[in-house]
Amino acid sequence: xxxxxxDKKILVVGLQRxxxxxxxxxxxxxxxxxxxxxxxVPFKPHSGMSYWNQFDTFQENLIKGSLVxxxxxxxxxxxxxxxxLEILNPVNRLVRPISNIQTSQDKKTIDEFLAQRFTHYDxxxxxxxxxxxDARNSSKMRDMNEFILRIKKNAEKILFMKNFKDxxxxxxxxxxxxxxxxYGYINEKSIVIESFNDAAFPFNKASDCNxxxxxxxxxxxxxxxxxxxxxxxFYAETKSKLQLSVSQILSSTLIxxxxxxxxxxxxxxxxxQKLKQNYSDIIKQII
Numbered sequence: 001x002x003x004x005x006x007d008k009k010i011l012v013v014g015l016q017r018x019x020x021x022x023x024x025x026x027x028x029x030x031x032x033x034x035x036x037x038x039x040x041v042p043f044k045p046h047s048g049m050s051y052w053n054q055f056d057t058f059q060e061n062l063i064k065g066s067l068v069x070x071x072x073x074x075x076x077x078x079x080x081x082x083x084x085l086e087i088l089n090p091v092n093r094l095v096r097p098i099s100n101i102q103t104s105q106d107k108k109t110i111d112e113f114l115a116q117r118f119t120h121y122d123x124x125x126x127x128x129x130x131x132x133x134d135a136r137n138s139s140k141m142r143d144m145n146e147f148i149l150r151i152k153k154n155a156e157k158i159l160f161m162k163n164f165k166d167x168x169x170x171x172x173x174x175x176x177x178x179x180x181x182x183y184g185y186i187n188e189k190s191i192v193i194e195s196f197n198d199a200a201f202p203f204n205k206a207s208d209c210n211x212x213x214x215x216x217x218x219x220x221x222x223x224x225x226x227x228x229x230x231x232x233x234f235y236a237e238t239k240s241k242l243q244l245s246v247s248q249i250l251s252s253t254l255i256x257x258x259x260x261x262x263x264x265x266x267x268x269x270x271x272x273q274k275l276k277q278n279y280s281d282i283i284k285q286i287i
Contacts (some may be wrong), residue, residue, distance in 0.1 A: 010040075010286065011209035013195040013202075013246050016214035017273075022215050023071045024196045024264065025282070028275035030078045032283030033190065035276065040190040041083060042075035045179040045203040047196055048093040051114060051141065058094070065150035067092050067117040067130075071194060078272070083186065086119040087126055090182035091175060096141070102193055106164040113161065115143070115151070118174040121181040127156040129178075130263040131170050134160065179203035199247055201232050211286055214246060220282060221250075222257040257285070 010029060014020035022178050026042060033040045047069035053059050057070040072089035081088070095112040101112065117133040130151055152158060161167055183191075183205050193209060196201040212223040231249045232241050268274040276283060 008040075008189070008211055008286065009191050009193065009209040010211045010213065011193045011195065011202075012213050012215060013200060013247050014198050015214055015221075015250065017198040017245075020198075020215040020217060021261075022194050023074060024215065024269050024275070025215055025220065025279060026075055026192050027078045027269070028279035029076065029192050029283060031272040031285065032276050032279070032286070033192075034079075036287060038190050039081065040079060040192050041081045041186045041190050042072060042079050042088055043183065043186065043193045044069060044072045044075070044089045045183070045193070045196070046091045046175075046199070047071060047089055048095055049092055051096045051144075053097075058147070059143065062147045062150060065154050066082070066128075067094055067115060067151060074190070075194070081189075084126055086117070086128060087121060087182045087185050089120045090178040092117050109167070110161075110164055113167070115148070116170075117151070118170075118178040119182060120174070120178045122186045126185075128154055129157045129159065129174055130155045131159045131161050131167070134162070152264070178203060180205060198245045198247065200244045200246045203242070204255055212229075213282065214250065218261060218263065220259045220261060220279075221255045222259070222282070222285060223250075223254050224256050228254055 007011045012022050012026050014022045015274055030040050030042060042247075049057055049069045054070055057073065060073065061067050066086060067256050068085040069092050072085055076085060076088060085170055093116040094114040098108065113133055115133070118129045118131070120129070128151075132148065159170060161170070180203070180229045183203070193202065193206065209230045212225045212227055212228050214221040214223055231254065232244060235244055235249055264274065264278060
């Protein structure tokens with residue numbers, strides 16, 4: 001049985017943009033695989049976190065002098081891979097809510113932006129590149145000055161962003177390097193990959209995955225993986241795969257099986273036995 005799943009690469013995507021249950025499913029899969037002797041590694045190639053709505057996670061990052069998302073912290077607690085969190089979550093952005101809902105999307109992105117980390121592995125060690133907004137815009141925010149001072153100590157390079165063009169240029173230069181080099185660091189292991197929001201293709205090695213699951217509240221679809229990636233290639237003729245959402249490509253022809261699941265409260269979401277029980281049919285399908 002072990003040889004059948006050691007080389008599994010599992011991709012979990014969300015049909016909904018917000019809170020479909022990807023992390024809960026990933027955690028259940030991790031516990032389920034560990035039960036049969038496999039030690040899967042979680043991977044969240046790209047993520048974002050809110051300074052305001054996830055202030056406890058922000059303060060955890062402050063203590064560690066880093067910037068990693070809540071999801072990867074939770075998944076690593078289940079996995080216990082002991083790998084660097086920055087490698088498991090190579091790109092993460094810190095944002096704050098804004099009140100002006102009439103602004104353009106580009107301006108909204110800039111107004112929300114506080115900081116972003118890109119971590120790449122050079123074959124010997126991981127290195128962090130941080131993109132920051134002008135400190136004057138966040139100097140009055142609780143703990144922000146101390147946070148910036150601490151991440152600077154762990155940074156190979158600090159860049160500053162003034163406009164949307166700066167953000168795009170940094171993404172073009174560092175996103176692929178960060179995600180691909182970090183993935184290369186863990187590639188020989190079983191990996192459970194959690195996508196970002198409703199992104200259909202979170203990074204450029206996602207097509208390595210031979211098991212794809214799509215989460216939508218009370219149901220989970222097992223997707224025909226080879227066909228799914230062919231669909232992505234087809235749609236990528238007019239739009240980058242990294243910009244495609246699951247809803248843009250999902251069709252009934254891609255769905256292999258449907259699993260109905262029950263909601264879990266916060267205590268149950270941290271209970272390995274309850275997680276394995278609730279997602280037992282999916283875990284059995286993977287094994």
